[in-house]
Amino acid sequence: MSQTPPPQPAPPRARAEVDLGALRANVRALRARAPRAALMAVVKSDAYGHGMVPCARAALAAGAGWLGTATPHEALALRAAGIGGRIMCWLWTPGDPWRAGIEADLDMSVSAMWALTEVTAAAREAGRPARVQLKADTGLGRSGCAPADWPALVAAARAAEAEGLIKVTGLWSHFACADEPGHPSIAAQLHVFRDLLDHAEKAGIDPEVRHIANSPATLTLPESHFDLVRTGIAVYGVSPAPELGTPAELGLRPVMTLAASLALVKHVPAGHGVSYGHHYVTGRETTLGLVPLGYADGIPRHASGTGPVLVGGEWRRVAGRVAMDQFVVDLGGQTVDEGSEVLLFGPGDRGEPTAEDWARAAGTIGYEIVTRIGSRVPRVHLDPDPETDPDPESVPEADAETGPAPAGATAR
Structure with a gap:
């Protein structure tokens, strides 16, 4: 059976x-x-x-x-x-x-x-x-x-x-x-x-x-x-200043990757306003994706209209204003399923933006981008130290907030 x-x-x-x-x-x-x-x-x-x-x-x-x-x-x-x-x-x-x-x-x-x-x-x-x-x-x-x-x-x-x-x-x-x-x-x-x-x-x-x-x-x-x-x-693998070089040029690797899951994907007509104030209006029939992160989670409101993400294999920009709990990206007619991964920043290995890309978009520094990520966003620690985790290959129990963690990861 x-x-x-x-x-x-x-x-x-x-x-x-x-x-x-x-x-x-x-x-x-x-x-x-x-x-x-x-x-x-x-x-x-x-x-x-x-x-x-x-x-x-x-x-x-x-x-x-x-x-x-x-x-x-x-x-x-x-x-x-x-x-x-x-x-x-x-x-x-x-x-x-x-x-x-x-x-x-x-x-x-x-x-x-x-x-x-x-x-x-x-x-x-x-x-x-x-x-x-x-x-x-x-x-x-x-x-x-x-x-x-x-x-x-x-x-x-x-x-x-x-x-x-x-x-x-x-x-x-x-x-x-x-x-x-x-x-x-x-x-x-x-x-x-x-x-x-x-x-x-x-x-x-x-x-x-x-x-x-x-x-x-x-x-x-x-x-x-x-x-x-x-x-x-x-x-933490963030360059202290662009003038000194990228993390890779300095022999460093960014430690944090910020990701989310699309909460909603919908088709809208041309001329459709997006987010508060309608600072962004669709120029043609398109698809919009809703990312469930906002300035309460540390996403800079100053990056409204400019903040980059990787979704469906393509770079997209924040469409309209970043709200407290969410922001929108114009997917340009691309159909992406709800639950699909959105990469806000990381090391760049998969073509995703970096913290420095967000810093430029928001007119700030990489320090602020990583430090401001709020407590609503769970940290999942990958590759724990064998000295402090005697069985780093084990799969931890599910965390009440984050669900099951990947193998070799701990969540807080």
Whole structure:
């Protein structure tokens, strides 16, 4: 007696596939660019939208010696997930959880006296020293201690260190224009950074690491590598700037592929308005395809009329305005079934657009395209690390939101 085959699972509404194998390869490629420096993989903002915990584990497995986050809450979430090793966080505000950071063995950035006061008070309460990294503003004009205030901050930190309240583990800064090769601020910032390092070290500070290089500096400025490089967007295979080259030219591979399933395909006559405001009107009889993603999912409204997708083997553009939950593409009379895959961006292997194509369409940068993808879009992590998934070839149980995941994938 023959058995009826089980029904095939319906394709998900949308998904962001995250290739952890590509991420690990990117980390190895970046380490090769800075062979004498340790590498920090920055996993802030949910790993630039890719899923913080799986990406952190993959980066560590590939040889990253440090992880970096913006907020202490992100860093503490990594510890809560069981991730050890060195984790640095740098965006503190008054009243933030300094004591929890001390007890979690975080490396915590200090840019001003108020922060040093709070972290030393927390160290007294915790009964153990805090790991502190002093940040200098060498010309970016965001966080960091101004050069005029640096001697006082260094002296106070050295006194707190002598009292056993802190250990200064690092001295660091951040570039303003490393993604613009030859910009005069690059050399100027390096000069200021070296001067401030010299002052701190003469005052008795003996840091483990000195660092200023971000992703573009890691790729193009070996003189900026010092003891540690902080790689963010490059870890995820997105070029820090078109001027520096494509991901392939930089030896990187994009990690995220954003896909959706067509929710509706319909024939409409010439002169049919599409989406709010009728900024797009069909010029002839055609077919329209409805993509169930919108600006609530991170699709830029600024890409209305310009955002590219691959559907039915053809590039199409967003027709009319991107709405909160959906947008339309004019299929040009092509008949495509509901449920067919729409590729918004990915590595480009199948002819699909890339995150950089969307960045150009929206007048922004690739960083924003991947980071803004919202929580309604499930991340499906492909090629999990064998050290954290003992059976990477197994098929995970169905996820309540995404349905069954592909073999070798985990969904969150």
